[in-house]
Amino acid sequence: MSGPAPYPPPYQPGQGRxxxxxxxxxxxxxxxxxxxQHRSRRAxxxxxxxxxxxxxxxxxxxxxxxxxxxxxGESHVPVPVDxxxxxxxxxxxxxxxxxxxxxxxxxxYDERWEPPAGTVxxxxxxxxxxxxxxxxxxxTLVQDTQGRRFETGNDVPYGVEGIQDSxxxxxxxxxxxxxxxxxxxxxxxxxxxxxxxxxxxxxxxxSPDYFRLPVTE
Amino acid sequence: xxxxxxxxxxxPGIARWIVRTWPRRVAIAMVGVLVVVIAAVGGFARVAPxxxxxxxxxETVDVGPYSVTVESFFVSDQVDIYGIPDEADxxxxxxxxxxTSELEGIYTDHQNFRLSGADLVEERFQKVVLLADDSSASxxxxxxxxxxxxxxxxxxxxxIGDEVELTLTETYEDISFLFEEPTWFAGDRIGVxxxxxxxxxxxxxxxxxx
Amino acid sequence: MTGRQFPAWAVTVVMLAVLVxxxxxxxxxxxxxxxxxxxxxxxxxxxxxxxxxxxxxxxxARAYETILDxxxxxxxxxxxxxxxxxxxxxxxxxxxxxxxVLVDERGRRYPITGRDFGEWFASPDLWHRGTLxxxxxxxxxxxxxxxxxxxxxxxxxxTPMPYAVLALRVDPGTVEPGPGVVEEPELLPVGER
Numbered sequence: 001m002s003g004p005a006p007y008p009p010p011y012q013p014g015q016g017r018x019x020x021x022x023x024x025x026x027x028x029x030x031x032x033x034x035x036x037q038h039r040s041r042r043a044x045x046x047x048x049x050x051x052x053x054x055x056x057x058x059x060x061x062x063x064x065x066x067x068x069x070x071x072x073g074e075s076h077v078p079v080p081v082d083x084x085x086x087x088x089x090x091x092x093x094x095x096x097x098x099x100x101x102x103x104x105x106x107x108x109y110d111e112r113w114e115p116p117a118g119t120v121x122x123x124x125x126x127x128x129x130x131x132x133x134x135x136x137x138x139x140t141l142v143q144d145t146q147g148r149r150f151e152t153g154n155d156v157p158y159g160v161e162g163i164q165d166s167x168x169x170x171x172x173x174x175x176x177x178x179x180x181x182x183x184x185x186x187x188x189x190x191x192x193x194x195x196x197x198x199x200x201x202x203x204x205x206x207s208p209d210y211f212r213l214p215v216t217e
Numbered sequence: 218x219x220x221x222x223x224x225x226x227x228x229p230g231i232a233r234w235i236v237r238t239w240p241r242r243v244a245i246a247m248v249g250v251l252v253v254v255i256a257a258v259g260g261f262a263r264v265a266p267x268x269x270x271x272x273x274x275x276e277t278v279d280v281g282p283y284s285v286t287v288e289s290f291f292v293s294d295q296v297d298i299y300g301i302p303d304e305a306d307x308x309x310x311x312x313x314x315x316x317t318s319e320l321e322g323i324y325t326d327h328q329n330f331r332l333s334g335a336d337l338v339e340e341r342f343q344k345v346v347l348l349a350d351d352s353s354a355s356x357x358x359x360x361x362x363x364x365x366x367x368x369x370x371x372x373x374x375x376x377i378g379d380e381v382e383l384t385l386t387e388t389y390e391d392i393s394f395l396f397e398e399p400t401w402f403a404g405d406r407i408g409v410x411x412x413x414x415x416x417x418x419x420x421x422x423x424x425x426x427x
Numbered sequence: 428m429t430g431r432q433f434p435a436w437a438v439t440v441v442m443l444a445v446l447v448x449x450x451x452x453x454x455x456x457x458x459x460x461x462x463x464x465x466x467x468x469x470x471x472x473x474x475x476x477x478x479x480x481x482x483x484x485x486x487x488a489r490a491y492e493t494i495l496d497x498x499x500x501x502x503x504x505x506x507x508x509x510x511x512x513x514x515x516x517x518x519x520x521x522x523x524x525x526x527x528v529l530v531d532e533r534g535r536r537y538p539i540t541g542r543d544f545g546e547w548f549a550s551p552d553l554w555h556r557g558t559l560x561x562x563x564x565x566x567x568x569x570x571x572x573x574x575x576x577x578x579x580x581x582x583x584x585x586t587p588m589p590y591a592v593l594a595l596r597v598d599p600g601t602v603e604p605g606p607g608v609v610e611e612p613e614l615l616p617v618g619e620r
Contacts, residue, residue, distance in 0.1 A: 116615060117617065118616050118617025118618060119553065119614075119616070119617060141521070146519075148518075148552065149519065149520045149521060150550055150553075151521040151550065154521060154548060154550050155553055188553060189553075190551075190552045190617050193552075320533070320535050322536060322538070347542065349502070349503045350496065350500070350503075350543075352541060352542040352543065353541055356538075358535070358536075358562070358563075359535040359536075359564075360506075360535065360564045360566075360567075361504070361506050361562060361563070361564055362505060
C-alpha cells in the first residue's frame, strides 16, 4: 500500500514508549477536494429539516415545565357546544339560559343592595345536568367583549332570593332535592362591560378543558 | 500502541506496578500494618456523644436562625380544642420567646426543638401560637421578638410530671445537594433545658368550653 | 431554482410581516415575563400602576403604637404598626394578590401581618379601597419601600415576574398612640380610588 504513512507510527519494540507521541514527522495529508460550489436543493431542504428538528426538540425540552403547568393547568380547551347550545363533557351538560342586567339593585335577606356607581349587577342563568360524581362545583366567570373575566359571587350581595353563591354540579344523593332546572348566579361588572361568553372552569377537576358558552342576545 | 496504554492503566496493570520493587512492597505492607495497629488500640471505636450541656430556663440560646428563651410549659386540652389530633388528649405547650435577625424572616423549624418527658404523638411540634392573641407565630420577622407557646400533641397527658426536657439543636443554612435553594440543616446539639411546669395559661389562647 | 414562484414584493411583505410579528411577540413576552427574574416597576403615590394582573394605587402610610383587631381588641406589639392605605383592582382576571411587603433601609422585609386582617380578592377594573397592616420594629421607620407582588413568588425567585415598588416615608416622630383602625375593604364607584 502506498500513500501517507499511518499516524501515529506503529509501536516498534525497543523504541521509547513515548515515541508515538512525538510531533508528526510526515507532511499532513492533502486537503480534501473542495466542496461543490452549489449545494443541491436536496441538501438545502435536509439542512432546513435538521435545523427545525433540532430547534424543536430543544424547545420541547426547555418548555417542559411551562407545558406542564400552563398546558395542563390552565383552562384553554373549550368543550364544543352543540346546535341547541348545550355543552357536554364528562357527564356534565350545561346550557346557558340567559345573562340579564339587574338594574336598580336587589333585595337581600335584610336590606336593599344597590351596585356602586358605574357598576352593573348581572344575573347568569345556567341549566346543569350531571351524572358525574366527582365534580361538585365549577367556577363560573363572565368574560366581556374586552376579554376581562369577572367571577360570579365576587362583590355581590349574599342572601338574595333565588340566587346561589356558587354553581352546583354534583349529582344529588338519592333522596336529596334534584339540581334546580336553572341555577342563577350574580356577577358585578363595570358599566362598560358587555358580556360575551360564560366560562365554567375548575383547575382541580376539569383543566385544561372548560365550558365556554357564548352569550346570545 | 493503544493496547499498551490500556494495560498500563488497567487494574491489574496498576497492581503489578505497585508490587514491582521491594521498596514499594514494604511501603504497602506498612500501610496495612498501620491500619491493623489503629484497629488494635481501638481507634475505630465509636466515640460516645458529648453529654448534653445543661441550659437554664430564661437563658437566651442562639440556635442559628433565631434565638430561643425557654420559660415554662403547660399541659392543656383547652388550647386550640379543634386542632388536637384524634390520637392525642391534650397539648404540651412550651412557653418561650423567639427572636430572629434574618432579614427576610424565617419559619420556625422542628429540627431545633426536641421534647422529651411526655408521650408525644409526633416528634415535631405542630404549631406556634402567639400568647397575646392566639394567632399563628410560625413565621418570625426580623427584630420583632415574640412571646409564644410551641405546641406538641400528647397522649396520656395525666402522666406528665412537673418537668419536661427540651433539647435545642443548632441548624445552619447551606445550599442543598442538588444546588437548588438554600436549606437549613441540623447541626450540633446545643443542650437541654429542664422546663418547669406552669399551668397558668394566658387567657388569650384558651378556647371556650365546647 | 427554475423560475420564481412568488413575486419579489410578496416575499418582501411576508418577511417584513414575520419580522414585525416576531418583534411584537417578543415585546409582549418581555412585558409579561422579563427574562431575568422579578423586575421592580416603580409606582407613584396616588397614581395607578399596573403590574399584570394587578393595578395598584397607594394613597399613603401612617404608624400607630396599637391597632384594633376585627373584634376591636388592641393588638399588642413590641414594635409599631404601619398602616398602608391603598386601592387595587386587576386588569383582566380575578386574582388574590400574592404578597405585600414593607422593606426597611437595612433590607429587613415585613409581610402583612398574619395576626388579623389580610389582603382581599380583586376583579378587573372593580377597585376596592382598604388598609394593609404591617408590624415592624420602631427602628425600621424612616425610608421604607412598599412592594406589591401579583404572584406569591418572592425576590429570590427566578421566575420572571414584575412587582410594584414604592418609596414611602414614615417618620418615627409621627407615630400616633392610636389605636389605629383598619377599615374593611370597600368596593368603590367606578373612577374613585
